[in-house]
Amino acid sequence: MVPWVRSFIVIVGLIANPVSSKDVRRLVGLARVVDIEEKANLVARLLTGLAAGPPVEVHALRDRSGLVERAVRLAARHRPEVRWLPVEAEGNEIDTRRAASTLEELGAASVITVGGDGTVRAAVEGWPDVALVPLSAGTNNAIALTDEATVVGLATALATEPCVAERAFRPGIRLVVGRNGAVGTAVVDVVSVRTQWTGARALWEPDELIEAVIGVARRTAVGLASVGAGLGPLEPGTAHYVRFGPGKMVRAVFAPGLVLDIPVADHRVVGVGTSLRFLPGTKVVALDGERRSALSAAPVVSVHDGPRFLDPGAALAAAS
Numbered sequence: 239m240v241p242w243v244r245s246f247i248v249i250v251g252l253i254a255n256p257v258s259s260k261d262v263r264r265l266v267g268l269a270r271v272v273d274i275e276e277k278a279n280l281v282a283r284l285l286t287g288l289a290a291g292p293p294v295e296v297h298a299l300r301d302r303s304g305l306v307e308r309a310v311r312l313a314a315r316h317r318p319e320v321r322w323l324p325v326e327a328e329g330n331e332i333d334t335r336r337a338a339s340t341l342e343e344l345g346a347a348s349v350i351t352v353g354g355d356g357t358v359r360a361a362v363e364g365w366p367d368v369a370l371v372p373l374s375a376g377t378n379n380a381i382a383l384t385d386e387a388t389v390v391g392l393a394t395a396l397a398t399e400p401c402v403a404e405r406a407f408r409p410g411i412r413l414v415v416g417r418n419g420a421v422g423t424a425v426v427d428v429v430s431v432r433t434q435w436t437g438a439r440a441l442w443e444p445d446e447l448i449e450a451v452i453g454v455a456r457r458t459a460v461g462l463a464s465v466g467a468g469l470g471p472l473e474p475g476t477a478h479y480v481r482f483g484p485g486k487m488v489r490a491v492f493a494p495g496l497v498l499d500i501p502v503a504d505h506r507v508v509g510v511g512t513s514l515r516f517l518p519g520t521k522v523v524a525l526d527g528e529r530r531s532a533l534s535a536a537p538v539v540s541v542h543d544g545p546r547f548l549d550p551g552a553a554l555a556a557a558s
Contacts, residue, residue, distance in 0.1 A: 248398045250294045251341035252320075253334050253361060254281055255353030255375070256303035274303055277375055280387045281309035281352055284373060285317035287391020294395055296320045297344060299337040302329045331360040338364030347398045348548065350390075354379050355426050355461075355526040362412060362545050363423045369397075369407055371548040380426045380454045380463035380526075381410070385550050393550035396557040406553035409474050411453045411510060412544035415523060415537050424525040427452045427462035428539050430516045431524055444482070444492075444500050449516055451508070451539045453477040461527045464490035465500050472507070477541050479514060480505040513540040 256274055288294055298306045300322045310320050323340050327333045334351070338361040341349050348369040351357045358372045358381050371394050374382035383390055397406040413428045415421035429450040455466035455478060466478045468488035483503035492498045508514065520536045522529050 244293055248292070248294045249297050249341070249344055249346040250288065250318075250394060250398065251323075251337070251344075251346040251349035252281075252284075252296050252298040252306065253337045253349065253351050253353075253357070254299070254301060254305050254309075255334065255351070255357040256301050256305045257329075274305055274308070277352065278305055278308035278312060280373070280375060281306060282312035282317075283387040284350065284352070284391040285309060285313040285320070287388040287393075288395045289313075289317050290392050291395025292398055294318050294347075294398055297323050297341060297346065299323050299325055299333060300327060301333070302327045331356065334360035335364035338362075338368060341365065342368070347403075348394060350394060351382075353382070355381055356528060358382060359423060359425050359526050362425050366412060366423075366542075366544065368545045369403070369548070370410075370545045380456065380459040380461055381547065383548070383550065389554075390548075390550055393553035394548060397548060397553040399557070402553055402556040405556040406548055406550075407546035408549050408552075410544040410547050411475060411477060412542045413451055413453055413477065413525075414540045414542055415525065421523065421533070421537055422525050422530055424453070425544060426454045426526045427466075427524075429462060429524040429527075430520040430537075431522050431529060433522060433529075444498055447482040447500070448520065449479070449481045451477050451479055451514060451541070453541070460491050460494060462490075464492065465502075468500075469502070469505050470507075475510045475543065476507050477509075477512075478505055479508050508541060510541050510543055513538055515539075 296318050325336050342365040350371040351361050352373045352375050372382040374384045397403045413424040430448040431446045452462050452466035454463040455472045456463050457467040465488050469478050481504045485503040487499045489499050515538045516536045518536050
């Protein structure tokens, strides 16, 4: 017998990115591309886990690759009811942004993203204080969960209970670039680089780095978050400001299969409410490891309260 009874519908959002895990770092490092079938299998396991907890209704983005539709067929009867969001997919990150915004309007309890840090960023741009469950299927996963998808699904369902939710989600920050976010938003890091073009977007050469604001410092993470970990832990609501150059060498896992020594000339910890202007001459900034924007002037980066992120272990412990 299922021990959970509800007289109301709880919505959990699902946004799966079919093109995550395919940037150039898959070539310069040792990571592999995650194909659509493997992602569909992962989402099917997620749905199975969701069905094992308190009853939820999944509202999903119908992506153009048919990824979630395949997962729904794979999960068969062992899944919650799945409804499709009224969002016409275009095949880019705007889909994620619009889907997250729609889920906010629907009053979703949480949103699951399947992808990497870029997918998380797009979701936060659509819903800045979202309760987020970022399941890893990308190249850089400083925030995305690498736990088994079935466990993440069960933890997400359990965290729809208010007494569990208050212990299951940890606070994060947003890094907003430009006035009113005119350039963009990041959830892991904002970096200024020397080159004047976006090219393949990804960062993997330390000589290109000028300065950064890094909001995640986790020793088991990849990318700038690994650099942040080498500079020390961060309290909630804080970030590292870093200026690169001759000085302290920080050994970091910069991409899957790529370990580099990063020169750090100076750094300090900054908190929510801080605004920093990058050095004059900045032409391009990277958001969460990807070059995003060519600039006419040095940008201002401000630190804000951001989304909340699911801790599956905390959810399971609270529920038990």
